Amino acid sequence: MRKTTVNHDFPPLKNDLILRAARGERTERAPVWVMRQAGRYLPEFRKVREQHPFFEICQTPALATEITLQPIRRYSGLLDAAIIFSDILVIPQAMGMTVEMPEGKGPTFPQPLAGPDDLAKLKYPVDVDHELGYVYEAITMTRKELKGEVPLIGFCGSPWTLMAYMIQGGGSRGGFHSAKRWIFQYPLASKELLSRITTVCVDFLIGQVRAGAQLVQVFDSWASELSPHDFEEFSLPYLTKIAREVKMGLLAESLQPVPIILFAKGANYALADLARSSGYDVLGLDWCIEPQVARGLAGDSVALQGNIDPDILYGGKDAIEREVERMCKGFRSGSRQGPKGWIANLGHGITPGVDPEDMRHFLSCVHRYSSGELQ
Numbered sequence: 309m310r311k312t313t314v315n316h317d318f319p320p321l322k323n324d325l326i327l328r329a330a331r332g333e334r335t336e337r338a339p340v341w342v343m344r345q346a347g348r349y350l351p352e353f354r355k356v357r358e359q360h361p362f363f364e365i366c367q368t369p370a371l372a373t374e375i376t377l378q379p380i381r382r383y384s385g386l387l388d389a390a391i392i393f394s395d396i397l398v399i400p401q402a403m404g405m406t407v408e409m410p411e412g413k414g415p416t417f418p419q420p421l422a423g424p425d426d427l428a429k430l431k432y433p434v435d436v437d438h439e440l441g442y443v444y445e446a447i448t449m450t451r452k453e454l455k456g457e458v459p460l461i462g463f464c465g466s467p468w469t470l471m472a473y474m475i476q477g478g479g480s481r482g483g484f485h486s487a488k489r490w491i492f493q494y495p496l497a498s499k500e501l502l503s504r505i506t507t508v509c510v511d512f513l514i515g516q517v518r519a520g521a522q523l524v525q526v527f528d529s530w531a532s533e534l535s536p537h538d539f540e541e542f543s544l545p546y547l548t549k550i551a552r553e554v555k556m557g558l559l560a561e562s563l564q565p566v567p568i569i570l571f572a573k574g575a576n577y578a579l580a581d582l583a584r585s586s587g588y589d590v591l592g593l594d595w596c597i598e599p600q601v602a603r604g605l606a607g608d609s610v611a612l613q614g615n616i617d618p619d620i621l622y623g624g625k626d627a628i629e630r631e632v633e634r635m636c637k638g639f640r641s642g643s644r645q646g647p648k649g650w651i652a653n654l655g656h657g658i659t660p661g662v663d664p665e666d667m668r669h670f671l672s673c674v675h676r677y678s679s680g681e682l683q
């Protein structure tokens with residue numbers, strides 16, 4: 309069997325630290341990247357954003373590539389991965405919904421799904437390669453421009469998190485009450501919607517790998533809205549299906565398998581289950597669990613990613629250093645060698661007000677405190 313059907317001729321990879329950690333290996337230091345690392349805290353992003361609407365940037369491969377590379381350039385040698393500039397809400401768009409991103413207001417759906425009858429308005433099946441081909445183009449272009457400096461991460465939103473936006477019609481400020489009402493009032497229609505989104509996620513992640521993504525991450529940012537019982541019924545089965553079908557799909561196309569990361573914010577209670585049977589290689593942690601406890605629950609079969617509180621980046625240089633040191637000790641959990649299967653990150657995305665120099669300090673502290681020789 310051929311190992312790959314796509315011959316992109318990408319430059320050879322010079323830094324595979326994150327790939328090794330994602331496979332659960334002990335690494336000489338923790339690889340580090342930051343969720344939302346390409347974005348509003350960077351003046352170079354804001355400059356591009358002043359000239360272009362948000363989704364125009366996502367849909368223009370040269371602009372998406374440029375923004376993906378901005379943090380890699382600025383923090384040269386400090387970041388161990390790039391994440392493609394896009395948004396989780398490109399999937400609802402591919403399903404036929406209008407999504408706007410007014411400056412400073414967050415995502416807005418002018419016509420959210422009002423009830424089960426609205427499912428008929430969604431495109432289905434979705435020709436994902438056609439609808440989201442611009443993301444693939446951006447990925448291929450970025451892989452070339454990265455020149456093998458660091459691996460490139462692709463991503464999508466989880467079915468539950470996307471459903472929450474599609475019904476709620478916007479951000480989290482008021483909570484996700486309408487979306488929650490669906491799962492209680494219309495459980496069957498909710499599951500139909502979740503299944504449809506799952507199919508799109510699977511095709512989309514496989515397409516991103518085909519285009520050149522070297523890892524992929526699923527963001528279940530609003531898992532935190534669900535009780536453990538409802539997470540098990542309305543999120544977990546779909547997350548599991550994504551991991552299984554992406555792996556099978558890559559195999560069927562003779563594409564190299566890539567590590568799959570799950571970030572299920574607020575679902576730390578499910579860590580043991582997720583590690584045992586969800587099929588993800590890496591589990592992302594928010595800051596509400598200590599690293600040692602997380603490792604105890606997850607066991608050694610998965611890698612972990614995270615997890616300091618993003619607000620620590622507002623605490624000044626000393627606080628950043630102190631907390632990074634604590635996090636590194638936690639993930640090293642007594643070993644004198646480097647950390648085992650750990651990718652350093654924040655416990656959620658970096659926020660717009662962070663001083664880019666404080667982000668630099670965070671990254672260099674991770675380099676300093678996560679290496680095997682210290683302690």
Ligand code: CP3
Nearest residue numbers: 343344345346347391392393394395396412414527529657
């Ligand atoms: O990580 C990266 O740097 C890659 C790009 C990326 C963006 N969004 C760019 C973006 C990624 C991975 C996302 C994921 C995303 N989008 C998530 C999951 C991660 C998380 O934080 O939980 C979610 C929930 C969304 C939906 C979304 N998009 C929201 C809630 C917002 C508004 C809040 C915010 O962070 O600004 C967006 C807009 C958005 N996505 C911006 C960027 C750079 C800012 C848009 C602007 O310039 O107006």
